[in-house]
Amino acid sequence: MKRDLLIVRSFFRKYYEELGDTIYVRNPSEREFMFMTFDGKVRRHFTFKDAKSLREGLVREAPRHAYYSVSKYRDPSAPMEEKGPISSDLLFDIDATELEGCGQEDIWVCERCGAYGHGDKPKKCPKCGGQDVKLLHWLDEKCMIAAKNELKKLINLLREDLGIKEEDMILSYTGNRGFHLRVVSEKYSSLSKDARRELALYVIGSGADVRLWFRKIGALYVFDPPSGQAKRAMQNLFTIKASENLKRKVSDMIKGKPTRLSSRELSLISSLISKSLQEVSPKIDWMVTMDTSRFTRIPNSLHGKTGFRALLLTPSDIDEFDPFRASPIPITEEITLKVRYPVPKFRIHRNLFGPYSEGERLSLPANAAIFLILSGRAEIL
C-alpha cells in the first residue's frame, strides 16, 4: 500500500474509533456487506450480527469504501444463489456526474509523464503516448446544487404520485457526487424486478403517450393529465418560448378549459410536452432501481475518494445541506502536502482554499488535505 494511503487509512480508523457510534444500519444481520480496502481489494458476502459488531468491523478494517446491500437475505454470507432474498429496499440513485454543466473541473492525467488537461480523456497520453491515462474528478459545489434539486424532485414525486411517506425514505449523501434514496415501506420492498423497472421508467418520464393526456369533446380538446408527471410537464410549459397565441391556449388548457387546437398546434404542444417532461423528471439512474443486488454506502461511513461522510439526511435537511460544511472528516491536525495536479478553489467548512498549482508545497488541516489526496491531486510530503 502506498504510504499516503496508509496514513489516510489511519485517519479513517481514528474516525471510526471516535465517531463510530453514528454508524447505523437497519437489520444488519440480514444484510450483505462489502468493503473495498485501501489496497484495492474487494471483500463481500459477509454480514454483522448487530450494529456493535459492524462498528468494530469498521475500526478493525478501516476500509476505503464500505457498503451494505439493498436486499435482505436469509443467509447474507452465502454465495449469491444461496442467499435467499427476503425483500429489497427500493433504491434510487442520483449522480451529479450525469448532470448538465458538471465535471468542468475534471482533468485527465498521465501516470507516466505527469501530463494533464481538461476535456475528454484521451485514449493515449498526447505527450508521451503512455496508456495509463486516468480521469480525476473534482467535487464541484455547483453540481451538488443541481443534484440536490434532482433529489427534491424525486422526493416530491415519490410523495405526491406514489404516496410514499417521508418516514419510509432513507436519504443519504454518498460522500461524493450523488445521493441515494431507499424506500423501505413493506409494499414497495416486495416489488418484483419488472415492477421496479416500470416504476423507474415512470420516474424518468419514459413511456409517455401524450395523446392519451387529452380528451376530445367535439372539436375541442381538454387537457386531462393522468399522472403527476403529466401534470408537472404541462405546468412547466409556462416557461417555454412560443407564440402568445399558443401560450394562451396552453394556459387555458392548464385551467381545464376546453380549447380549440388545430392539428398542427396539437402536435406542437405534444412535442413541447415531451421535452418539458424530460426537464421535470428527476434524473435518476433507472438501471440502479431495477437491480436488487446493489449496495449503497453504510450511513455515516467515509467515502474513499473524498474522505467525506456519507451522511444520513431527512427531506427537510436538503435545502440547507452543504456537503463541504457537513461532510468532511472531522479531523484538523496539519498535514504537509505537495500538489501534483492543479487544484481549483474549494471550501471546507467556512475556510476557503486554493487555487494551487502543480508542485506547490503547503500545510493544510487534515480534512482538506485528505480531500486533496483522495481526489488524486496532492501527495503527502
Added chain:
Amino acid sequence: MEERLLLLLPFSEAAKNIVKEQGLSLEDLAYDPLLRDARELAKYKLMAAIAGRVHVPRYENALLTIYSYIIAKAVAAYLGRFVLNRLAEHEAKRFMIITENLSMDDLIYVAKEAFSLEVRISGDNVVVEVPDYLEASTRIGGAKWRIINRKISKGFVQLPIDDFRRMLSELVRARVLTSVPEVSSLPKPLEEMASQISLMLKEKVSRKSKRGKVKDFPPCIKQIMEKLRRGENLPHQARFALTTFLLKVGWSEDQIVDLFRNSPDFNEKIARYQVHHIASKGYSPPKCETMRGWGLCPGECGRRYLTEGLKYEEGSPDS
C-alpha cells in the same frame, strides 16, 4: 365464498380448503369413478390451451372446476414449463370470458378474496394500490398500461372496470405459474392424459427453424425469443419488435411465423397476416428509447439502435 365466485377462482385459498375438507389426493382424482367429469374437463382445458382456444363448458359447478383445475395443473407441471404457460394463458382468458358480466362488487370481492388486494370504488373506476398494479401491468403491453398515462395519485391508480378485469386476469396467469407442484410421476390415468397432450403438442409445434446468429442478437431481442421459447404470452410491441428485427437480419416470413408457433395464443392465419403486413410495410425495428418505453429493454447494452451492427461496443458501465 359463494359457489358462482368459487367457479372463477379454483386456485384460491377457499378452493384449497374445500379440497382439504374432502381429503382427496391426486390418486383419488385420478381413479375415483365419480370424478370422471373432472378428468374430462381437465383434458379439454389442456387441449384447448395447447390449441390456443378457451374451453368454457356449458355447465360447471365449483367442485368440478376446482378438481379439474388441480388435475390440469398437475399434468401441466408434469409436462413442463411450456404446457404450464399455455394453461396459465388459458386460465387468464377464461377469467376474462366468465367475468364479463360480473358486477363491480363481485369483482372487488374476488380481488380481495383471491389476491388480497386493497381495492375501492371511485365513480366508475376501481382504485388499486400502485405496487399491486405494477405487478400486473408490467406484463401487459401498450401505452395506456404505463403508469405515466394512468390516473395515478398518492399511491393509487384509477382503472376503468374492464382494465381492472384485465389486470386481475394477469394475476390469475401469475397464480397458475406460482407454487407449481413438483410432479415427477403421475397416477396411470393421468399419465395417459399427459401423453395424449404431449402428442398433440408435437403435432402443433413444427420442426425447428434455422436460427443462425441468434447469439449475436441484442439482449432485448434474445429476451423476447427466450420468453417465446418458454411459451409465454408476448405483448403486441414485443411481437412487433421481434418481427421487424428478424426481417432486418434476413429471416424469412415463414421462419418468423414458425417461431410464433410457441405463442400460447398462436393462430397461423393471423400470425401470417401480421408478419406479412410488417414485411410489406418495411417497418424499421424500434429504437432503444422506444423499447425502453415499452418496457422491453432489459438493460443498457451499449448499442444505440437495434439495427446498428450485431456486435457489442465495449464500454465501461460506471466511472
